[in-house]
Amino acid sequence: xxxxxxxxxxxPGGNDATAPFAGRSCINTFPTCRFxxxxxxxxxxxxxxxxxxxxxxxxxxxxxxxxxxxxxxxxTWSKLLDNGITQGGxxxxxxxxxxxIHDPMITRAMFLRDKGRSAFxxxxxxxxxxxxxxxxxxxxxxxxxxxxxxxxSNILSFNTGQPFTPRFNSSRSRSxxxxxxxxxxxxxxxxxxxxxxxxxxxxxxxxxxxxxxxxGTVTQWFDPxxxxxxxxxxxGNSPKGYLEGPxxxxxxxxxxxxxxxxxxxxxxxVQFRTEVFNALNHANFRIPGNGRVFxxxxxxxxxxEAPLGNAGVINGTQNPSRQIQFAMRIMF
Numbered sequence: 379x380x381x382x383x384x385x386x387x388x389x390p391g392g393n394d395a396t397a398p399f400a401g402r403s404c405i406n407t408f409p410t411c412r413f414x415x416x417x418x419x420x421x422x423x424x425x426x427x428x429x430x431x432x433x434x435x436x437x438x439x440x441x442x443x444x445x446x447x448x449x450x451x452x453x454t455w456s457k458l459l460d461n462g463i464t465q466g467g468x469x470x471x472x473x474x475x476x477x478x479i480h481d482p483m484i485t486r487a488m489f490l491r492d493k494g495r496s497a498f499x500x501x502x503x504x505x506x507x508x509x510x511x512x513x514x515x516x517x518x519x520x521x522x523x524x525x526x527x528x529x530x531s532n533i534l535s536f537n538t539g540q541p542f543t544p545r546f547n548s549s550r551s552r553s554x555x556x557x558x559x560x561x562x563x564x565x566x567x568x569x570x571x572x573x574x575x576x577x578x579x580x581x582x583x584x585x586x587x588x589x590x591x592x593x594g595t596v597t598q599w600f601d602p603x604x605x606x607x608x609x610x611x612x613x614g615n616s617p618k619g620y621l622e623g624p625x626x627x628x629x630x631x632x633x634x635x636x637x638x639x640x641x642x643x644x645x646x647x648v649q650f651r652t653e654v655f656n657a658l659n660h661a662n663f664r665i666p667g668n669g670r671v672f673x674x675x676x677x678x679x680x681x682x683e684a685p686l687g688n689a690g691v692i693n694g695t696q697n698p699s700r701q702i703q704f705a706m707r708i709m710f
Contacts, residue, residue: 384484386552386611430460430496446511446529451504458499461492495541495619506534527636535628541619542665544605546674547686551613564614565672571604573620586684596692599623599666602685607676623665626696631657642710649707659700663692 379385434456441449514526546563553563576593577600583589584603593601600621608614632653639646667688676683 380612383612384488384553388552388611428460430458432456432458443509446513447508449506449508451506453505454500454503456499456501456503458496459493460496461490461494492618494617497541497619499541499619501538503537504534505536506532508532523637527638529634529636531632531634533628533630535626535630537626539623539625540665541622542669543618543620544600544602544616544671544689545669546607546614546672547670548674550607550610550674552611553613561668561670563674564616564618565605565674566608566614567616567620568604568606571601573622576601576604577621584685585682586687593690596663598690599692600690602671602689605671605685607672607674607681607683609681610677624663624692626662627660628662628697629657629660630655642708646710647708649709651703651705651707653703653705655701655703656697656699661699662696664694664696666690666692 434454436456437453439449439451441447509529509531511529543564545561546565547560549560549563551563578594581587581589581591581593581598581601581603583591587598587601587603591598591601593599605616630653632651634652635650637648637650639648642648667690671685671689672683673686674683
């Protein structure tokens with residue numbers, strides 16, 4: 379522990395010039411750098427000791443079918459926090475706990491430093507659906523068969539964005555979690571920066587990012603200049619799930635015609651359906667890339683490194699563009 383923070387010394391026998399037995403095999407070197415030379419590498423797995431905290435306001439409205447109209451709506455305003463499990467990360471965005479609770483040097487206070495937004499925390503979530511049956515014409519005229527049996531429906535979906543965490547493209551902490559896999563360690567947050575200033579306005583600029591670069595766009599959703607690299611061997615202090623990706627807005631629409639066909643029995647019908655998914659053709663963008671902000675290989679000279687070229691770049695959407703589907707259904 380250095381100044382109250384965990385420090386991971388260079389791995390014995392590794393390529394770091396400052397490591398004991400640098401460039402030599404740990405197992406075959408004499409004297410060995412392993413406590414027990416009979417063991418090969420041991421994988422540190424995930425521990426089932428994560429905690430989560432959920433608070434929500436949930437409102438639902440439901441109108442049963444009357445005068446041809448039925449309606450249902452639900453709204454949730456919530457906050458979901460967790461402290462992760464280990465450095466293994468979650469199954470969505472790579473949010474993770476940098477502190478391994480099984481390390482005897484890691485106190486519970488350190489472990490709780492990674493209490494932050496869960497990967498599937500959606501602060502506001504609104505869903506509305508309705509069906510309306512158009513009035514029928516009371517007539518025996520054959521034209522009534524074309525005018526009757528029409529109904530329309532709609533599904534509206536709105537929610538705020540998904541949290542994500544900028545990370546390194548290397549194991550800068552040397553903690554060895556997941557055999558030193560990339561995308562686990564997080565950088566330091568520049569003092570004075572807030573989540574709002576990182577994803578809105580313009581960037582003040584830094585190495586590789588011009589000053590005045592607009593933020594909150596597809597080409598630069600967050601500001602890489604809000605982050606900096608800590609010295610090798612240390613864990614970063616940027617919060618887990620600190621940033622939020624684009625929200626989601628979608629409209630699905632359908633129009634249906636029911637026609638009674640006596641040949642199929644008393645309740646027999648032929649139904650023609652036209653369904654439009656993402657009717658407004660609205661682009662709902664994903665969180666930016668894989669969340670990597672630095673390669674994480676800079677050593678010395680202030681540990682300054684230009685951000686990755688795709689840091690903050692969005693390269694996909696959450697749902698497809700407008701799609702129209704026609705269908706016929708026979709009920710007998």
